[in-house]
Amino acid sequence: MTEGLEPNATGIVIINYGLQVLIEGLNGIYCGNHYRCYKRANVPSLVAGDHVIWRNANPFGVVVARQTRSSKLARLDIGGKTKSVAANVSQLFIVIACLPLPITNLIDRYIVAAEAEHISVTFVANKMDLVKHKNSVQLQAVINEYMRIGYPVIRSSVKTALGINLIKNNLRNKTSLFVGQSGVGKSSLLNLIEPTANSRTAPLSIANEKGAHTTTVSRLFRVSSGGNLIDSPGTHTFSLAHLDSRQLIEGFKDFHPFLGKCKFRDCLHDEQSGCAISEATKKNLVSARRFKNYHQIKDELKIK
Structure with a gap:
């Protein structure tokens, strides 16, 4: 009592x-x-x-x-309710690696959620010591795709400490959130950035190249070199069904130059003739993979 x-x-x-x-x-x-x-x-x-x-x-x-939140990163839970993952976040670090290979649909969901709250996005390409791994070419293609859009990428390695000081510099005077698939090394990175964190880690499954969930709930850590870092549970899904059509398309900032240029004012931005975004994918001005991800999320939101 x-x-x-x-x-x-x-x-x-x-x-x-x-x-x-x-x-x-x-x-x-x-x-x-x-x-x-x-x-x-x-x-x-x-x-x-x-x-x-x-x-x-x-x-x-x-x-x-x-107190009033300046921002929140939220998703829809299995019960259909909006669930906040973290609050008052100023930047999002999306951690990716060649093991497991990035799920770009999940990445784009993170980005849309962040853009809806005006949270800046930075990629951390971890496990760069595995440059000779068979997946490294595919990882580089993903890195290139998001760098072309304008998202910064920090290359890191827990084994060699590559990029750790750069991450620390970016953390200063900010509240940041780590997100990513299970097994990309978020907890290992956290332990190197802030040794007092003692975040639990687990080996990657060789059979399916997927990681175990070592973080089960978001937790904030004070970084001794400056700033706050929130570690979130690794995941393979991230529902955005609480967002609307405007928030969705605004989350794809590489689409922005082509908005308002479609043949029809009520364009659904699909494969129909006259869609400026669809035409841009054919000219390699917009990623076809991102356009596909947009439609998959749009279908989930049941947007017409």
């Missing part, structure tokens, strides 16, 4: 345990310390990165309010 509530204080959510959240105090005598808290029933759901007003007590504190 929580008794003797102290005055209001500010904090940031480190992790949501379900019935309780772990927060870090941001002011006064609480600054830098961690506290387990319940939340009042009228407080909206909390995720890593949320800024809160809370009150300390023995043995557990109480979150009394969630």
Whole structure:
């Protein structure tokens, strides 16, 4: 039972345990310390990165309010409800590797979700020590495709520490989120960036070249060199069914130069004659793979 509530204080959510959240105090005598808290029933759901007003007590504190979010990365859960993955994120790091090979449909879903919240996107091409792997050519093709659109790419390796300092520099003074497929090495990267994280890792399955889920819920880490880094669970799916048609097409910024140039004002941007985006794919001005991914997501959203 929580008794003797102290005055209001500010904090940031480190992790949501379900019935309780772990927060870090941001002011006064609480600054830098961690506290387990319940939340009042009228407080909206909390995720890593949320800024809160809370009150300390023995043995557990109480979150009394969630402060306004500057951004959130969200997806649709299996119950059909919108679920936030992280809050107040300013940049998204999409971690990819040659093992397992990138799922570009998943990548494009991450990008659309980020663009909808005006979150900047950077790719981390990990495991670059595997340059002689049979998948390296396919990985490079994916890297080239997104670099051409304008997304920066940092090449990294946990074995050689390639790119680690560059990632650290990009983390300073920001709250960043790591996303990616299971097995791409997010947890290993996190442990190298911030050794105190002690994030659990697991070997890649040789049989199917897929990784195990070593992170089960998003957690915020304070990076000693500066900034906050939120590690999210690895996944092979990411539903965007909570978004609308405008948010979807705006998430494909390589389509933007061709919007408004279709023959018909009500163009559905499919294979019909007169679609400027479809014509652009034939001229290699827009990735045919990205256009296909757009349609797969569009069909999921049931957009007409």
